[in-house]
Amino acid sequence: MSTPAVSSRDLPHPTRAEIRLEGVLHALSDPMRLRIVRELAADGGELTCSHFDLPVTKSTSTHHFRVLREAGVVRQIYRGTAKMNGLRRDDLDDLFPGLVDALLGAAARQADRLGG
Template structure:
């Protein structure tokens, strides 16, 4: 994993260091799936404050960190905002069809009325 060179630069794994088990773990949480779905729905990076997750700020920060450290998203600072973008190219190259399958399953689940237990 590469390291941050300043407090304003965040560490992200290089493409070759992204591990399937880390990606699957990151995608296993409903809050993180909301973030991924939202980022996949548009072309532009979104700030952390754009997301209105029903969790505390510290928990939200944790979810973004898990997504970044697993290689699912890239975070960069623009001014005082931390911008987030999906690393679709990297994920599609490493795990073809995985992201599309997860997003399709998420849409089907939402159409069927959410979680079933």
């Protein structure tokens, strides 16, 4: 049986087993990346890259999404010409129970405290 051809538009993602805690924490240590994750968690679905109104250049935004994808925090897939982003909540909750909720809660409290 032959395997399906991989599209040049398919993006590499770590498997669940390859996701490492230190990689996730590094990815979420940047305020822009944490902001992306907070928006994805609040939406609960998939959002396009252009949905996010980040105060950075397009190339910097692309870098942030790549770091999140390579750490296993988000899954990115192409739907037509749109690159869709979804939080890998099930994988993260299975590997690190309570981590995502704790980080999102802490980020929300910090935003409230700092007025942002």
